[in-house]
Amino acid sequence: MKKFKFAFKKFFLFQDKYPAFYYKKRMVIFCYGKFITLSKRSKCQIKFPKLIIKSKKFVPEEPIITFITTKRCSMRCIYCSVRGGESSIDLSFDNAKFLIDKVCYPNQKIKKLHVIFFGGEPTLSIRLIENLIFYINSKKIPADYSLSTNGILSKIVIDFLKMHNFVVNLSFDGLPSIQNYLRPLANGGKSYAIVENTIREFVKRKIIFKVRTTITNNSINQMLPFLKRLEHLGVKTIHFEPLNICGRASDDEKGNLKLPALSYYPTI
Numbered sequence: 001m002k003k004f005k006f007a008f009k010k011f012f013l014f015q016d017k018y019p020a021f022y023y024k025k026r027m028v029i030f031c032y033g034k035f036i037t038l039s040k041r042s043k044c045q046i047k048f049p050k051l052i053i054k055s056k057k058f059v060p061e062e063p064i065i066t067f068i069t070t071k072r073c074s075m076r077c078i079y080c081s082v083r084g085g086e087s088s089i090d091l092s093f094d095n096a097k098f099l100i101d102k103v104c105y106p107n108q109k110i111k112k113l114h115v116i117f118f119g120g121e122p123t124l125s126i127r128l129i130e131n132l133i134f135y136i137n138s139k140k141i142p143a144d145y146s147l148s149t150n151g152i153l154s155k156i157v158i159d160f161l162k163m164h165n166f167v168v169n170l171s172f173d174g175l176p177s178i179q180n181y182l183r184p185l186a187n188g189g190k191s192y193a194i195v196e197n198t199i200r201e202f203v204k205r206k207i208i209f210k211v212r213t214t215i216t217n218n219s220i221n222q223m224l225p226f227l228k229r230l231e232h233l234g235v236k237t238i239h240f241e242p243l244n245i246c247g248r249a250s251d252d253e254k255g256n257l258k259l260p261a262l263s264y265y266p267t268i
């Protein structure tokens, strides 16, 4: 226990992403679900997916894989942390399959694989998602699926989510004046009515979902009527999240995008 205390005091981020610390003159990095060590002088760059290959012993019984399936997006949220829609990079099936094979290798005892799809707007790559589900099924691995979406979904996609028992994380920021301002469509159009309609479809089809609401200093005062509206629509779970000042939010030269004032946070 003492050793861990010592180690975590020196905790830092390697390559700005991987939690790491020095122990006995070696750097220990937590990466892709396992600890690896590098000598202090090593200039090793962690490159996906080389490290996965040696990680068999460390794959847990219920691994979680998150696929960022595309950077494309049907919205242009003014605060988007991943700059959705600014590039059209898609994850290839071969790369995704490679990762599944490395996590779920033969004789690995996996109780359940948890698969998360993220973007951009992941449903724009629904064919890839479908192929990955087929592939996972073909390996006879029990799996569950979740996905984050902006709610601009066709009925076919909603049927698909229902068919595969997806748990959905639906981003929706407020009543029309807020939602349409913060989360416009890619063509500049209004998104509120479309997303509200998606919620109605989710409720009708008993899809398990939660609404995720990003809160800014301007929108926080209007959350109460929004909550009432969500309740009226049949939403059961809501997740409020303060704005993250990164991505497009950090481009906001006029300073309109701000975190809720500290006075709004509960005091302990």
Ligand code: SF4
Binding pocket: 073, 074, 075, 076, 077, 079, 080, 081, 082, 083, 084, 085, 119, 120, 121, 149, 150, 183
């Ligand atoms: S829907 Fe998501 S990925 Fe697309 S622009 Fe908005 S925040 Fe970004």
